Amino acid sequence: MQKVFNNKMAIFLFVFPGILLFSLTFLVPIVLSAYYSFRDTLSPGTPSAFIGFANYTELLFHDSRFWLALRNAVLLGLGFILIQHPIAIFFAIMLDRLGGKAEKWFRTIFFIPCVISVVVISKMWLSLLDPTFGAFNKMLDSLGLGMLKHAWLGDSSTALISMLFILIWAGFGWGLLFYYAGLKGIPDDLYEAASLDGASGFRLHWRITVPLLSPVITVQITLAMITALKQMETVFLTTNGGPGDSTQFLAVYLYNKAFSASQYGYANAISILFIIVCLLATYLSNKLTRSDATEF
């Protein structure tokens, strides 16, 4: 057995292709990105001069957009954690109780938005929230709430919350599915024991389901923060960071800096900081959530 598991040739054949591909399209690019981040490059392939940390000092100390993009990611992440996840947990519990064929059907339906292309989701919501023909404003009108009508994505005071709403709609199914999967892993006899002890309904779930789901919740919170940080496509295709940077995110910002503003070197500095922020966020949320997760 040891001989089989020590087979050097097999190890090489198993590992080399994957590592090579990953290095070429992930690690080498990041090194190249770091190289460009120290130069004043306007676009890839053009001559440029070494400028040291100038891009970084500009970003960290003089670029309010960078900090706005970070703040928006934090707000979005909190929105996911405080709104999307409790709803997903609630629906997972209810689905689990419903049982039978209906359980399967509703689970299927709730996941449908998750399989739809981000381009379609973006264009669809752009239309739904359109101030003139969008269904959302028409609905407010027909409910007699016409005074609430709004250019939802076009107004800097409502753009970010509209974005959160769109992303919750689009990602709800994934959250539901993960919590549902976590629920299925909780043995039934725990519930039976608890109801014998007199716990029921809300208390039963608060005392048993939520603590037992905590490993899933931990992972999901980390994922929510990462998802918020990585936000790009939906934003890019709907508001492109606007109006007035109200929906600015790091990925959108670096893309526009590189390809619209022709500040390729600067954009690469954003890229590098972006990576650092993501790694830090993963590390921190792992640390924070792990420590107070209940052990069973």
Next chain:
Amino acid sequence: MTKSTKTILWVFFLIVALVQLFPLIWLIDFSFLSSNEFYSSSVLKWPSDPQWQNYINAWVDGKFLRYFINSAFVTSVTILLTVILSLTLGYAFTRMQWKLRPIFFTIILLGIMIPIHATLLPNFAIFKALGLTNSYLGLILPYTAVSVPLGTFILTGFMRSIPKAMEESAVVDGANIYRIVFQIIAPLTAPALVTVIVTTFLNCWNEFIMASTFLSKDALKTLPFSVMNFAGQYSSDYGSQFAVMVLTSIPAIVIYAIFNEQITKGVTAGAVKG
């Protein structure tokens, strides 16, 4: 649970499902309207004269078939490569014994945390220099590289739960390492492999930002571009725009409908064991 609570729950779910699907219902409804009907005050509108022309515009000017074939090709090759690479990497990380194992495992896992958008700019420069922009490979390589870390992560989690006795008896029977991985381990990890296939499919099939950065040649573009095509010429023809959005969504929904059970089972298995 009593029968009446069950009914209430059922009705509640039905309402939520309708609310959740409303954007899509609205999309389908309005894809049959002519553009001037868009501005009427009703939220949903029965099409008095269904505009099938919208769908013809979508099919022809959205270049639906061309882009569909490109998407299908790029996605299938990516899935195939991802499955093979994640399976072999996963096996090497869980069972094989070698010195650099922890380092390489950490490196691969970094791929889950590092946003693809951060590799977008340098990859654009590299691909341009190598002539990989405007080629299928220019999409397949980064798509696979992005999918392999998660795939490996899911599979290592799953493989740890497989008892070693399987492999031991295979070795006694004279099987070599390659037979063990591809004929014994691969079928045993099937539920996790389904998860890998599905997540890879969803990520690649609908991916837009890399495709739009690396591709400018029309003949190579993928399905999301069908929708983008309507930005110029058809910018005020909302009916046709909506039709192309409906068309673009259909393949993924059909595939989802077919594999729905496996998706849930796969995610369930992956989430519990991973």
